[in-house]
Amino acid sequence: MTPRRPWPLNVDGIAYGGDYNPEQWPLEVQTEDVRLMREAGVGLVSVAIFSWAQLEPREGDFDFAWLDAVLDRLHAAGIGVALATATASPPPWLTRKHPEILPRLADGTVLHQGSRQSYAVASPLFRDYALGMTRRMAERYRDHPALALWHVDNELGCHVPHDCSDAAAEAFRRWLRHRYGTPAALNTAWGTAFWSQHYDSFDEVLPPLSAPTFVNPTQQLDFARFSSDELLTHYRALRDVLRELTPHVPTTTNLMMSTGTKWMDYFSWADDLDVVANDHYLIAGDPEAHIELAFSADLSRGVAGGDPWMLMEHSTSAVNWQPRNRAKGPGEMLRNSLAHVARGADAVMFFQWRQSAAGAEKYHSAMLPHAGEDSDVWRGTLELGRRLRSLSPVRGSRVVADVALVFDYPSWWASESEGHPTQALSYPDEVMRWYRALWRRGVTVDIVSPRTVPSGHRVVIVPTLYAVDDGCAARIAEAAHGGASVLVTFFSGIVDENDHVRLGGYPGAFRELLGVRTEEFHPLLQDETLTLDDGTSATLWSERTRLEGARAVRTWAEGPLEGLPAVTRNPAGRGSAWYVGTRPDADGVARIVDALLAEADVAPAVPGLADGVEAVRRRADDGTSFLFLINHTSHDVEVPATGRELIRGEEVRSHLTVPALETAVLRER
Numbered sequence: 001m002t003p004r005r006p007w008p009l010n011v012d013g014i015a016y017g018g019d020y021n022p023e024q025w026p027l028e029v030q031t032e033d034v035r036l037m038r039e040a041g042v043g044l045v046s047v048a049i050f051s052w053a054q055l056e057p058r059e060g061d062f063d064f065a066w067l068d069a070v071l072d073r074l075h076a077a078g079i080g081v082a083l084a085t086a087t088a089s090p091p092p093w094l095t096r097k098h099p100e101i102l103p104r105l106a107d108g109t110v111l112h113q114g115s116r117q118s119y120a121v122a123s124p125l126f127r128d129y130a131l132g133m134t135r136r137m138a139e140r141y142r143d144h145p146a147l148a149l150w151h152v153d154n155e156l157g158c159h160v161p162h163d164c165s166d167a168a169a170e171a172f173r174r175w176l177r178h179r180y181g182t183p184a185a186l187n188t189a190w191g192t193a194f195w196s197q198h199y200d201s202f203d204e205v206l207p208p209l210s211a212p213t214f215v216n217p218t219q220q221l222d223f224a225r226f227s228s229d230e231l232l233t234h235y236r237a238l239r240d241v242l243r244e245l246t247p248h249v250p251t252t253t254n255l256m257m258s259t260g261t262k263w264m265d266y267f268s269w270a271d272d273l274d275v276v277a278n279d280h281y282l283i284a285g286d287p288e289a290h291i292e293l294a295f296s297a298d299l300s301r302g303v304a305g306g307d308p309w310m311l312m313e314h315s316t317s318a319v320n321w322q323p324r325n326r327a328k329g330p331g332e333m334l335r336n337s338l339a340h341v342a343r344g345a346d347a348v349m350f351f352q353w354r355q356s357a358a359g360a361e362k363y364h365s366a367m368l369p370h371a372g373e374d375s376d377v378w379r380g381t382l383e384l385g386r387r388l389r390s391l392s393p394v395r396g397s398r399v400v401a402d403v404a405l406v407f408d409y410p411s412w413w414a415s416e417s418e419g420h421p422t423q424a425l426s427y428p429d430e431v432m433r434w435y436r437a438l439w440r441r442g443v444t445v446d447i448v449s450p451r452t453v454p455s456g457h458r459v460v461i462v463p464t465l466y467a468v469d470d471g472c473a474a475r476i477a478e479a480a481h482g483g484a485s486v487l488v489t490f491f492s493g494i495v496d497e498n499d500h501v502r503l504g505g506y507p508g509a510f511r512e513l514l515g516v517r518t519e520e521f522h523p524l525l526q527d528e529t530l531t532l533d534d535g536t537s538a539t540l541w542s543e544r545t546r547l548e549g550a551r552a553v554r555t556w557a558e559g560p561l562e563g564l565p566a567v568t569r570n571p572a573g574r575g576s577a578w579y580v581g582t583r584p585d586a587d588g589v590a591r592i593v594d595a596l597l598a599e600a601d602v603a604p605a606v607p608g609l610a611d612g613v614e615a616v617r618r619r620a621d622d623g624t625s626f627l628f629l630i631n632h633t634s635h636d637v638e639v640p641a642t643g644r645e646l647i648r649g650e651e652v653r654s655h656l657t658v659p660a661l662e663t664a665v666l667r668e669r
């Protein structure tokens with residue numbers, strides 16, 4: 001159970017810190033920064049993410065002196081550095097000299113300098129400049145004792161996931177040649193017999209540019225795959241330079257795993273990251289943002305293959321990029337931080353160390369706010385540092401989960417395509433509907449890719465897994481045959497990896513496993529709700545389903561499908577296969593989840609907890625377990641427990657009180 005992944009060098013315990021942008025401040029402030037970082041117990045900071053223009057103000061004219069001094073100062077204070085390649089934003093001289101490296105949208109709009117990330121990731125010219133800068137950084141700092149981790153670029157694809165520049169078109173054609181070999185194979189995969197789209201050569205192919213109406217869906221799906229791959233290719237190219245010059249230093253980049261970031265297939269990036277790092281921001285308008293946080297953390301752990309991972313960025317309080325930016329409430333930052341640790345993070349870092357006085361992010365919170373040290377945010381920063389030190393023993397332990405939820409980026413892309421039975425389908429909404437019910441039951445969930453469904457989970461939830469190849473379908477069936485209770489929801493298994501419908505009845509890939517066959521979809525209209533025979537209701541979707549071996553668990557109580565099955569169960573080997581052919585309301589989902597958990601004998605981490613109290617367990621190699629209890633409610637809760645509470649340093653003999661809005665971490669053995 002020892003983690004497979006390397007960790008930032010010389011950083012003890014749970015890593016604590018944030019993005020550090022000293023170039024925005026005069027020297028006396030930078031000196032104060034280091035003093036305050038020490039006071040807060042900061043041990044790792046990300047430096048030089050957006051420093052290219054300061055490090056190379058004119059082409060070929062480098063100024064590293066200021067960065068040398070920053071790294072020396074940090075090292076003297078015992079603070080490690082996640083050093084960036086400084087390539088996340090090209091300097092103005094570069095985009096002025098070579099406007100051809102600018103990215104372009106599908107409608108032809110060019111994205112200019114003056115913001116950030118103004119580069120076409122597929123541009124060979126940009127790549128050369130970025131490789132050159134990366135090499136400079138690695139040559140300069142390869143032996144610097146502060147160097148703990150390499151941070152490549154920053155949030156690759158955040159602003160421009162789909163570049164449609166000429167360079168991208170060229171690279172897309174190369175990618176297609178590699179995937180298909182011949183135009184004939186591409187024509188078959190893309191179904192170009194439709195609408196006169198036949199290609200005679202790869203040279204005729206373009207990215208999916210703005211067009212009169214629906215663009216070929218397989219072209220769109222392949223472009224999404226290509227774009228994710230191309231960002232990864234850029235990462236790899238820079239990473240390879242770093243590996244060549246500093247093979248002993250781990251390399252990563254910060255991913256954005258949440259329900260809000262759609263376009264990077266992070267499961268396919270995982271093997272290239274020495275350590276998986278995630279950035280997560282709460283959505284202020286979501287009253288259950290802490291559940292979305294839990295999902296993001298579980299997804300990060302899933303991408304990391306269960307290993308500890310780094311929370312590379314989150315916010316101490318408000319962000320500045322949502323329509324209305326709410327400050328965090330009492331204790332919320334501490335609960336957020338420890339919820340990530342509960343779910344496998346061994347690093348808690350923020351954007352950013354000191355709140356900017358100028359620039360587009362000046363109203364984004366930071367560890368040290370505009371108000372300075374006499375502020376609740378700074379007191380929170382100090383308190384978090386203290387807590388993380390007390391949680392050092394947790395480092396390296398792994399989260400225990402009996403339930404897996406299958407999550408798939410390509411299915412997200414393809415299921416929300418145009419020209420579908422409903423435009424109201426949101427893949428993350430469907431996923432979160434099931435995730436939320438499990439969170440409320442206190443059951444910890446591993447988020448897994450259909451390409452690597454691990455064995456051993458007692459329940460496997462498969463929400464709207466629209467596009468599946470035969471291998472994925474087989475892996476999910478194997479989970480059921482091996483003893484799991486597998487639940488598949490509507491619009492799953494409908495198409496293959498080329499977005500071609502699996503013929504003969506829906507849900508094609510899972511028909512046999514589920515023992516059902518659907519002839520026709522009956523999507524519901526906006527605001528249409530239909531009742532099921534258990535009194536719960538459903539929206540969005542229904543379908544004319546025939547039983548072919550399965551038994552009906554719920555039927556429609558009204559509407560055109562009255563009496564027909566809506567939820568079914570089929571025995572499958574040593575397990576079972578459930579089908580939910582609609583979108584049940586929250587009560588309906590909860591009842592189905594309860595039935596599954598009961599059937600599979602899955603218990604919550606702590607049975608009988610009050611609503612809104614989160615409990616997650618991490619286990620160390622030596623069998624020690626750490627129980628995280630996060631009380632999101634406004635009343636104190638009593639939890640039966642024995643062990644040692646690490647944050648307050650108290651022995652617990654029978655009961656532990658977790659105060660309202662507070663967190664406790666119990667070492668159980």
Ligand code: GLA
Pocket residue numbers: 154155279281313319320351361364
């Ligand atoms: C992202 C970026 C940071 C910063 C934050 C603000 O995570 O990586 O540079 O812009 O967003 O929330």
